[in-house]
Amino acid sequence: MAWDFETDPEFQAKLDWMQSFVDEKVEPLGYLGIHPYDVKNERRNALVQPLQDEVKRQGLWACHLGPELGGQGYGQVKLGLMNEIIGGASFAPIVFGCQAPDTGNAEIIAHYGTPEQKEQYLQPLLDNRIVSAFSMTEPQGGSDPTAFVTRAEQDGNHWKINGEKWFSTNGKWAEFLIVMAVTDPDAPRHERMSMFIVPIDTPGVEIVRNVGVYGQPDGSESYVRYTDVRVPADHLLGERGGAFAISQTRLGGGRVHHAMRTVGNCKKLLDKMSRRAVSRTTRTGTLADYQGVQFDIADSYIELEQFKLFVLKTAWTIDKYQDYRRVRKDIAAIKALMPTVYANIAKRCIHIHGSLGVSNEMPFVGGLIGAMVMGIADGPTEVHKVTVAKQHLKQYRDVKDPVFPDYSLLNRRALALELYPDPIGDIQDAAEAVA
Numbered sequence: 161m162a163w164d165f166e167t168d169p170e171f172q173a174k175l176d177w178m179q180s181f182v183d184e185k186v187e188p189l190g191y192l193g194i195h196p197y198d199v200k201n202e203r204r205n206a207l208v209q210p211l212q213d214e215v216k217r218q219g220l221w222a223c224h225l226g227p228e229l230g231g232q233g234y235g236q237v238k239l240g241l242m243n244e245i246i247g248g249a250s251f252a253p254i255v256f257g258c259q260a261p262d263t264g265n266a267e268i269i270a271h272y273g274t275p276e277q278k279e280q281y282l283q284p285l286l287d288n289r290i291v292s293a294f295s296m297t298e299p300q301g302g303s304d305p306t307a308f309v310t311r312a313e314q315d316g317n318h319w320k321i322n323g324e325k326w327f328s329t330n331g332k333w334a335e336f337l338i339v340m341a342v343t344d345p346d347a348p349r350h351e352r353m354s355m356f357i358v359p360i361d362t363p364g365v366e367i368v369r370n371v372g373v374y375g376q377p378d379g380s381e382s383y384v385r386y387t388d389v390r391v392p393a394d395h396l397l398g399e400r401g402g403a404f405a406i407s408q409t410r411l412g413g414g415r416v417h418h419a420m421r422t423v424g425n426c427k428k429l430l431d432k433m434s435r436r437a438v439s440r441t442t443r444t445g446t447l448a449d450y451q452g453v454q455f456d457i458a459d460s461y462i463e464l465e466q467f468k469l470f471v472l473k474t475a476w477t478i479d480k481y482q483d484y485r486r487v488r489k490d491i492a493a494i495k496a497l498m499p500t501v502y503a504n505i506a507k508r509c510i511h512i513h514g515s516l517g518v519s520n521e522m523p524f525v526g527g528l529i530g531a532m533v534m535g536i537a538d539g540p541t542e543v544h545k546v547t548v549a550k551q552h553l554k555q556y557r558d559v560k561d562p563v564f565p566d567y568s569l570l571n572r573r574a575l576a577l578e579l580y581p582d583p584i585g586d587i588q589d590a591a592e593a594v595a
Contacts, residue, residue: 167241171238171241174218174220175241175242175245177218178220178242178245178246178256179245181214181215182245182246182248182249182252183248185211186211186249186251186252186255187248187249187251187252189207189208189249189250189251190249190250190251192207194207195333195378195380196208196250196251196253196254196259197254197259197291197330197333197380198333199288199289199290199291199333200333208251208254208255211255212254212255212257212288215255215256215257219232220232220242220256221256221257222256222257222258222263222286223238223239223242223256223258224239224258224263224267224413224417225266225267225270225286229266229270229282229286230286235475235478235479236413236416236474236475236476236478236479237472237475237476237479239413239416239417239420239475240416240417240419240420240471240472240475241420241472242256242420243258243416243417243420243421243424244420244421244423244424244427244468245424246258246421246424247420247421247422247423247424247425248424248425248427248428253421254288257286257288258417259288259291260329260414260418261292261293261294261329261330262285262288262291262292263414263417264294264414265285265292265294265338266282266285266286268338268355268397268398268406268407269281269282269285269357269397270282271406272355272397272398272399272402272406273397274394276394277357277394277395277397281335281336281357284335290334290335290336291330291333291334291335292330292334292335292336292337292338293328293329293330293331293334293336293337293338293382294328294329294337294338295325295328295331295337295338295339295340295358295384296325296328296339296340296407297325297326297327297328298310298323298324298325298326299324299326299383306349308340308341308342308352308353309323309342310322310323310324310325310339310340310341310342310386311323311341311342311343311345312339312341312342312343312354312356313343314393315390317392317393318390318391318392318393319356319390319391319392319393319395319396320388320389320390321339321341321356321358321364321386321388321389321390321391322386322387322388322389323341323385323386324368324383324384324385324386325339325382325383325384325386326381326383326384327371327381327382327383328381328382328383328384329380329381329382330380330382331360331367331370331380331381331382331384332367332370332379332380332382333380334360334382335359335360336357336358336359336360337357337358337360337365337384338355338356338357338358338397339355339356339357339358339386340353340354340355340403340407341353341354341356343400343401344400344401347401350404350405351401351402351404352401353401353403353404354396354397354398354399354400354401354402354403355396355397355398355402355403355406355407356391356395356396356397357391357395357397358386358389358391358395359391362389362390362391363389363390364386364387364388364389364390365384365385365386365389366384366385366386366387367382367383367384367385368383368384368385369382369383370382370383371383373529373533374529375525375526375529408484413478413484414538415491415494415495415538416471416474416475416478416491416494418495418498418534418537418538419467419471419494419495419498420468420471420472420475422498422501422502422530422534423464423467423468423471425502425527425530426460426464426467426501426502426505426506427464429460429505429506429509429524429527430457430460430461430464430505430509432509432513432524433456433457433460433508433509433512433513434448434457436512436513437453437457437512440512447512453512456508456511456512457508459504459508460504460505460508460509463501463504463505464501464505467494467497467498467501470490470493470494470497471494473490474487474490474491474493474494477490478491488547488551489547489548489551489552492544492545492547492548492551493544493548495538495539495541495544496541496544496545496548498531498534498535499531499532499534499535499541500531502527502530502531502534503527503528503531503532505527506524506525506527506528506530506531507528509524509527510524510525510527510528
């Protein structure tokens, strides 16, 4: 029986190197006013590319990919432990070649792309010479596929796309977009949409505006309008009607990575609130001497450790079964739990820092916004809770001839007497007396 919480020494050495590298060289990049995804910024490239080269020399570049694509083929447990470190710095995903949405886009092109698509789009994406955007969400439709209205219609040897997309992350820097559009409106619900690779400079592609998540100055969430956008027929990605099946390829492992990056963010918050608690003096001592503050520290530690173990257990299960569908319930569960844990710890960190905590001198309010984003991105929390409940109840619905069980005290006593009859009768008499 193999059941432990140790990391093998060789991989632990890699994690230790990563932690020092991120703390000392990568995290400072986030304070220079440069966006990680702006690959056309010469200053950004001059700073980032040497760090990427260092990561490659360590054999830690794009580790989510298989060896055939230049990665290490690591399982989800190892990737989870790496993403815990990567989550602590805004530039770390780019430096380690595992930034969303490029990772997911690369994965689906690798799985479903034609040789020509891979040559034109995949390798430059893997090398971080270009970035991409995933153009799915619409102004009037998010998690409900029946509400999507962006259409793609065949027009000779081309597809013609019309519609609008909302929050296409990094569209302003993207070389191409992967667009989900309705191709078969009368098909079953999950077979109505297809995916297309659309170069950003295709006539008819218009970025209406770039929207920023509250508190972010860059405005990296693109509102995109598609007007008679014509792309060649060979820019269909995968099979017609297969968009939702394809999208699951990029989401299962990605949700584990998001969760472990959230663990990394929460560890930073817990560290900062702890340092504040022991250093901020009051009339009678430090904040750490007060039970209310101690409760905040304790609750944050407990919630964080519980969440981390749940995520790593889910990652371990994925590695064991190599089947995301079999782990669907737990993947949905960690996704549903993530915003709550993140928000709770961020809120306590703000509280302990007082006025400094709510100021723009500290990034803590960004944690609250980040928690809200985590409750929306890759499917809202409510949808994932429904998935958890349905998956859990399935084992009960599948029972043949289910009968509502009688959990009453008298029935349980009667069953116990059948199993362990009392020759003297005292137990039976006692049960009747109670009745």
